[in-house]
Amino acid sequence: MSARHEEIAEALRQAIDGGVYAVGALLPSESELAARYGVARGTVRQAVAALTAEGRVGSRQGARRVVLGNHRSQSFAELRSFAQWAQSMGRTATGRVIEQFRRPADDEDVLRLQLEPGAEVLQVLRVRGLDGERVLVERNVYPAWVADTVERLPRDCKSVVQALYDEVGLVFAYGEHVIDAVAAGTRDAELLGMRRGAPLLRIRRVTTTHAGRPIEWSDDRYRPGSVTFAIHNSIGSNPLSRRAATDDPPREL
Amino acid sequence: MSARHEEIAEALRQAIDGGVYAVGALLPSESELAARYGVARGTVRQAVAALTAEGRVGSRQGARRVVLGNHRSQSFAELRSFAQWAQSMGRTATGRVIEQFRRPADDEDVLRLQLEPGAEVLQVLRVRGLDGERVLVERNVYPAWVADTVERLPRDCKSVVQALYDEVGLVFAYGEHVIDAVAAGTRDAELLGMRRGAPLLRIRRVTTTHAGRPIEWSDDRYRPGSVTFAIHNSIGSNPLSRRAATDDPPREL
DNA sequence: GAGGCCCACTTGTTCGGACAAGTGAACCCT
DNA sequence: AGGGTTCACTTGTCCGAACAAGTGGGCCTC
Numbered sequence: 001m002s003a004r005h006e007e008i009a010e011a012l013r014q015a016i017d018g019g020v021y022a023v024g025a026l027l028p029s030e031s032e033l034a035a036r037y038g039v040a041r042g043t044v045r046q047a048v049a050a051l052t053a054e055g056r057v058g059s060r061q062g063a064r065r066v067v068l069g070n071h072r073s074q075s076f077a078e079l080r081s082f083a084q085w086a087q088s089m090g091r092t093a094t095g096r097v098i099e100q101f102r103r104p105a106d107d108e109d110v111l112r113l114q115l116e117p118g119a120e121v122l123q124v125l126r127v128r129g130l131d132g133e134r135v136l137v138e139r140n141v142y143p144a145w146v147a148d149t150v151e152r153l154p155r156d157c158k159s160v161v162q163a164l165y166d167e168v169g170l171v172f173a174y175g176e177h178v179i180d181a182v183a184a185g186t187r188d189a190e191l192l193g194m195r196r197g198a199p200l201l202r203i204r205r206v207t208t209t210h211a212g213r214p215i216e217w218s219d220d221r222y223r224p225g226s227v228t229f230a231i232h233n234s235i236g237s238n239p240l241s242r243r244a245a246t247d248d249p250p251r252e253l
Numbered sequence: 254m255s256a257r258h259e260e261i262a263e264a265l266r267q268a269i270d271g272g273v274y275a276v277g278a279l280l281p282s283e284s285e286l287a288a289r290y291g292v293a294r295g296t297v298r299q300a301v302a303a304l305t306a307e308g309r310v311g312s313r314q315g316a317r318r319v320v321l322g323n324h325r326s327q328s329f330a331e332l333r334s335f336a337q338w339a340q341s342m343g344r345t346a347t348g349r350v351i352e353q354f355r356r357p358a359d360d361e362d363v364l365r366l367q368l369e370p371g372a373e374v375l376q377v378l379r380v381r382g383l384d385g386e387r388v389l390v391e392r393n394v395y396p397a398w399v400a401d402t403v404e405r406l407p408r409d410c411k412s413v414v415q416a417l418y419d420e421v422g423l424v425f426a427y428g429e430h431v432i433d434a435v436a437a438g439t440r441d442a443e444l445l446g447m448r449r450g451a452p453l454l455r456i457r458r459v460t461t462t463h464a465g466r467p468i469e470w471s472d473d474r475y476r477p478g479s480v481t482f483a484i485h486n487s488i489g490s491n492p493l494s495r496r497a498a499t500d501d502p503p504r505e506l
Numbered sequence: 507g508a509g510g511c512c513c514a515c516t517t518g519t520t521c522g523g524a525c526a527a528g529t530g531a532a533c534c535c536t
Numbered sequence: 537a538g539g540g541t542t543c544a545c546t547t548g549t550c551c552g553a554a555c556a557a558g559t560g561g562g563c564c565t566c
Binding site: 023024053055058060063066067068069173174175176177178179180181182183197198199200201202208210211212213222224225227228229230231232 | 276277306308311313316319320321322367426427428429430431432433434435436450451452453454455461463464465466475477478480481482483484485
């Protein structure tokens with residue numbers, strides 16, 4: 001948080017959360033913020049761009065920025081491991097390996113992990129909990145080049161992501177998530193203590209290194225009610241202005 | 254798409270999708286792109302920032318940018334109505350109003366739509382389809398100030414968002430989505446042609462104007478298999494570099 | 507050969523300036 | 537009162553420059 005624009009963004013975030021700028025109120029103009037913090041306008045723009053991306057403020061050319069909401073909820077904006085996410089919410093995460101074995105890669109593994117057919121992968125089945133309550137069943141598939149390290153981890157390792165970073169400096173840099181709903185299978189139901197057929201939120205994910213090399217792919221099934229996911233949104237630069245029916249042509253000079 | 258940085262972003266997108274830059278390959282440096290397009294480096298940075306936000310390329314200080322993937326899949330990145338989204342996928346969306354009535358706002362409505370207690374709201378139950386197949390049950394609640402316009406729409410209106418824009422120039426500018434899974438109720442099951450208790454993907458959403466004024470809130474329940482949602486991710490500015498075990502202190506001068 | 511050092515290159519941050527484009531309110535005229 | 541115009545203000549776009557910080561590969565030393 002050394003960059004000046006990040007400091008300013010954080011200050012604005014706290015001002016919004018603290019009620020200095022109420023929901024629906026207008027933010028000071030860029031020039032005023034620039035003067036207040038003693039920086040150039042471009043630096044202020046970087047700061048408010050972050051708030052805009054988070055969905056905290058709305059932006060429109062010509063009009064002052066509007067405060068849309070003060071969100072404390074966890075969103076997908078940051079890539080976090082389950083353990084890190086739980087910690088940031090002030091809750092304790094647990095994890096336990098149920099099953100762990102190597103097998104040849106099937107077509108799905110080859111596709112998602114960019115492997116050659118016939119390569120070996122490591123499959124792991126984990127159950128994870130939040131404050132003692134079972135919350136999620138996680139099926140991970142790792143390519144051979146990380147399998148050794150994963151196998152050496154303790155079976156109740158809290159954060160695999162953290163462990164892999166500590167052990168071999170592996171960074172989970174990018175992720176793609178696909179979301180849908182599925183019915184709990186016999187195994188899922190047993191592990192989560194629900195009846196078979198109960199609805200589960202499924203998130204399938206591929207995680208890669210900085211260089212885009214796949215590290216794992218994962219099928220996470222969440223018991224509903226315990227965890228929800230939030231996303232913010234805005235129409236980008238759609239020039240939709242006031243009304244459309246009045247099709248007045250641009251003034252001709 | 255008149256802004257220069259958007260043109261450059263689009264050119265790069267097409268180059269990536271077209272295979273000029275393969276997945277895993279390195280993008281040209283900012284200076285080279287700047288020279289190639291005849292713009293300043295800042296303009297190139299704006300363009301690649303868009304690609305980074307979309308998850309197409311990865312970025313790390315000091316290292317060249319990496320192509321992470323060429324994605325055609327629909328994501329939450331753009332706020333789209335169901336109809337617009339369907340159209341962009343080359344499919345046809347349908348919609349039918351099942352039920353529509355006014356009622357006093359309950360606590361949930363007051364909270365989400367920022368109303369005074371006792372205000373009147375319009376509730377609408379719709380079923381929507383894709384290429385003739387029933388896909389989603391949608392329960393919308395509108396505040397009084399948009400209720401009149403919504404009530405006047407035809408019952409098989411394809412795009413409510415488009416209609417409200419055409420009629421009164423109302424722009425759905427921002428959205429917040431919360432995702433979980435639920436079991437289909439008796440009504441849901443009947444409307445979607447599934448058995449009761451089947452898993453559904455639920456997205457609850459509040460949409461607001463540019464000024465942050467809530468326009469509607471909605472409970473959408475998707476039949477799984479027909480539609481999935483994708484999200485991209487990256488660790489922001491986490492300075493995690495190579496390895497952690499080698500705790501070498503910063504060089505002292 | 508292994509390890510450490512150095513250096514060219516690349517991305518990140520910040521400045522100050524200039525103009526374009528859109529908004530909203532005050533103002534004027536009918 | 538209603539409708540249109542004008543105008544100060546605000547955000548969006550773009551430039552050119554400079555320095556900081558991190559990467560990766562080559563080089564040298566042991």
